[in-house]
């Protein structure tokens with residue numbers, strides 16, 4: 197009895213201690229900065245950071261992504277805050293599910309990593325409208341990102357909302373939480389000349405407003421050479437070794453080191469060799485940098501209609517060290533991990549001083565950090581993009597491949613050369629296995645051509661699309677009903693009637709008398725669409741129905757929010773033979789925002805009734821909603837749907853949008869290279885693959901969105917496709933030999 201009592205007391209004591217450990221916040225840390233570095237509790241820190249945007253994955257994926265980041269040698273996770281997600285309607289907030297930013301920040305803290313919270317609230321990020329909620333645009337008198345009272349009031353309110361939320365949860369380092377840094381605005385310096393005299397006062401106001409929120413941690417502005425004190429101006433780019441902050445009391449920080457580049461529908465797949473990334477990082481630290489962030493460390497997926505653009509693809513893989521599916525991408529992840537270890541071995545010497553830079557030959561640069569106490573670390577760089585060389589340093593000889601840096605933590609032994617990779621490459625593949633559940637039993641509903649909603653409205657002339665839809669939908673119908681007399685020249689013998697439509701973008705389908713007569717699309721270079729389609733008009737009533745659509749709203753540039761979309765004209769009927777032309781632009785058009793199926797919520801799958809009357813599944817026909825049910829494919833390997841066979845549209849799994857699909861939009865056939873020489877300055881168009889191929893055929897289906905049985909997939913197909921051709925695939929990165937037995941059809 198006694199013994200039992202003691203053990204109960206002991207167990208209670210242990211439980212109490214565990215409870216206290218869980219609820220007691222870690223010690224508050226004081227974060228400041230000086231000329232060399234961020235200073236945490238009086239100690240300068242050399243920090244390696246990586247971007248993971250929480251809504252581009254699922255909460256179920258977050259712990260693993262964070263752990264893999266930590267294992268890769270990161271100290272900090274950086275994320276933007278996405279205003280449009282959190283405040284979809286003014287004053288109505290949402291922080292649930294993938295939007296649970298508090299949970300994300302806490303998980304990073306729990307893993308022992310720091311957070312850089314880039315509030316923006318303009319974020320760019322290839323995100324719809326740069327992260328701005330559309331309702332902002334409709335506030336009378338507003339000018340976004342400018343010294344404009346209505347805008348400033350909204351920006352301040354949202355920034356404060358986020359800061360208060362973080363404070364309430366004790367998430368700032370000053371409160372014992374993981375957030376050591378915050379960003380206000382984003383790369384405004386790149387475009388501020390477009391805002392004339394209202395730019396400078398805006399930036400001064402933004403700096404003062406952020407500072408006044410008393411987060412207890414420093415603020416940064418990226419690409420903002422004139423960032424007012426105490427805000428630290430930071431660098432973004434493929435290289436930042438030449439960057440210097442605007443004051444000697446600020447450290448040299450790199451907030452975006454692009455690990456690859458983003459994919460656009462209709463574009464090839466960009467990639468960046470890891471030798472070049474490692475070279476850029478080593479160069480930055482060689483030249484006195486002390487904080488570096490990979491944009492992206494995990495890119496993830498643009499679910500729903502969240503992509504910016506126009507034409508940003510659903511995959512935001514970015515060629516990041518962790519791939520879209522959260523798997524380690526080798527040799528990128530491993531080589532950067534080795535690099536981080538080598539740099540960290542130099543940390544103590546580096547943080548004490550600026551480097552002493554000398555030249556050991558043409559294009560060969562040595563930086564030495566040598567302290568009074570006898571520490572010495574060195575970086576030796578060969579900047580030549582062709583010629584390897586051998587240099588003598590401190591009496592020893594060092595081979596240096598072209599475009600590489602050797603890191604010598606003790607000024608003698610090479611810990612790493614950026615061009616020499618020790619990690620073994622994995623080749624990710626999408627694999628179709630017999631064990632993977634099939635999609636079958638398709639049912640369907642036709643989306644009506646033209647006006648079907650009683651919310652449609654007439655208007656004389658052509659309306660700009662974004663002002664009309666407020667981005668509630670990708671789709672806007674422009675419809676015209678007209679009477680044509682039999683004696684019109686369009687019906688004369690040998691006449692050939694053409695419809696000419698000009699639109700600001702981003703894509704367009706032309707229906708004449710209920711039938712698809714032609715389509716057009718812009719590209720990421722120019723969103724504009726001009727189509728000339730032969731049309732068959734009939735004497736009597738004719739219907740012209742133009743379906744105009746957006747594919748992600750612009751996210752970058754001066755006044756990007758005003759770029760506009762939709763059919764702004766002219767719309768003309770032309771007779772090829774007689775040259776006669778009728779301008780329809782100023783007719784009385786009828787408008788419908790969105791689709792009937794969107795209004796009725798077809799994407800949830802519950803409005804479909806089994807088709808019995810029409811036994812043949814419609815294939816390659818425009819405007820069809822399709823639905824199938826399936827059991828969850830076994831295992832826990834990441835899943836995707838191979839969309840080959842379909843045209844363009846959006847897909848939902850159990851009511852959640854996995855994004856826009858567009859497997860038919862292929863990259864141009866030229867501009868790619870079979871191999872990419874990492875030597876020499878990188879640019880977003882230097883290393884491209886997939887030319888002539890569809891930009892994206894695989895679309896991520898997060899495992900956590902599935903239940904074991906009775907899952908529902910819904911597709912809305914615009915242009916025409918065959919849903920029986922689509923299938924589940926798993927994303928495999930394991931050893932080739934081990935996989936090959938299970939593979940039925942491997943399609944990488």
Ligand code: GAL
Nearest residue numbers: 319320321322382383432458
């Ligand atoms: C930067 C911007 C990021 C992202 C990046 C390209 O200019 O700050 O948000 O858009 O370009 O991926």
